[in-house]
Amino acid sequence: MQPRNMPMSGVVDLAAVKAAQEARAKAEQARAEAARQGGGGAVSPDSLVIDVDEAGFERDILQRSTEVPVVIDFWAEWCQPCKQLSPVLERLAREYNGRFVLAKIDVDANQTLMQQFGIQGIPAVFAVVAGQALPLFQGAAPEDQIRATIDQLIEVGEQRFGLTGIAVDPDAAAADEAPAEEPAGPYDALLEAAVAALDSGDLPGAVQAYKDVLAQDPGNSEARIGLAQADLMQRVQGLDPQRVRQEAAERPGDVKAQITAADLDLVGGHVDDAFGRLVDTVGRTAGDDRDAARVRLLELFEVVGGDDPRVATARRALARALF
Numbered sequence: 001m002q003p004r005n006m007p008m009s010g011v012v013d014l015a016a017v018k019a020a021q022e023a024r025a026k027a028e029q030a031r032a033e034a035a036r037q038g039g040g041g042a043v044s045p046d047s048l049v050i051d052v053d054e055a056g057f058e059r060d061i062l063q064r065s066t067e068v069p070v071v072i073d074f075w076a077e078w079c080q081p082c083k084q085l086s087p088v089l090e091r092l093a094r095e096y097n098g099r100f101v102l103a104k105i106d107v108d109a110n111q112t113l114m115q116q117f118g119i120q121g122i123p124a125v126f127a128v129v130a131g132q133a134l135p136l137f138q139g140a141a142p143e144d145q146i147r148a149t150i151d152q153l154i155e156v157g158e159q160r161f162g163l164t165g166i167a168v169d170p171d172a173a174a175a176d177e178a179p180a181e182e183p184a185g186p187y188d189a190l191l192e193a194a195v196a197a198l199d200s201g202d203l204p205g206a207v208q209a210y211k212d213v214l215a216q217d218p219g220n221s222e223a224r225i226g227l228a229q230a231d232l233m234q235r236v237q238g239l240d241p242q243r244v245r246q247e248a249a250e251r252p253g254d255v256k257a258q259i260t261a262a263d264l265d266l267v268g269g270h271v272d273d274a275f276g277r278l279v280d281t282v283g284r285t286a287g288d289d290r291d292a293a294r295v296r297l298l299e300l301f302e303v304v305g306g307d308d309p310r311v312a313t314a315r316r317a318l319a320r321a322l323f
Helices: 008-015 017-036 057-066 080-095 111-116 143-161 188-200 203-216 221-236 241-250 255-267 271-284 287-304 309-322
Strands: 049-051 070-075 101-106 124-129 132-138
Touching: 049 080, 057 070, 057 101, 057 124, 070 080, 080 101, 080 143, 124 143, 132 143, 143 287, 143 309, 188 203, 188 221, 203 221, 221 255, 221 287, 241 255, 255 271, 255 287, 271 287, 271 309, 287 309
Parallel strands: 049 101, 070 101
Antiparallel strands: 070 124, 124 132
């Protein structure tokens, strides 16, 4: 099944004054109750991804949505696209660190919920904000599309309902779960070779080593970030910074010039300048030019790392430019 966008414009319906006031009141009550019970109501990282059934729907989704947006992943074991999409959503839930919670619903075991949401095919992704449901997208959508949609959802939750997310305590693990010593991974030698190649200036060798890892393990985050860094270093090698910046200043409509200048901005440590340049380019272009600027921006996000707050800010700006 091809991914089908479900436009976020429907979120405007959630902005009714009465609903917003009720949501804020519920959120305040929940925070106050958590404070009375001790602690700040912080949850463990494991609580960011939960399996939900019909019995726990009200508690785990409706009530939780008064504190934080809840993204619902409708899936089934036999669904191959679900197996592509679900790991991405789970990884993003942990990466966003309490900005949203992912609830997974097995449609085979929860037919009533499937019917209530009007699910016609899976994977299907919905959100619940302040007790109100809205569709996000259907099908195994690309990661950049998923991120942009989630960023917009979070922004709506913050602006309309005052939902600033939940606190996550990385140490709040089960008491009987002692950390196991991690065995050496199957790709450690290749990753070490890639780092050695980078240190020695052998950029083609580093790129190839990282690609070798990703060919066997596409989800390897260390290799993905390393490849983005090595690719960036290759792109700027031999460039004349003064000439590149002059061309970008003289030709603001030249997408290639802006992309090259953004690469140099990032290598020079001007992260906000690099991100802002490409977000602006996305906002004033269309078609292939827009896509080229967007893809390069996502690549630069990889170089900096998803945990960097500048990346989160730029992702929200990108979502506004795209939608």
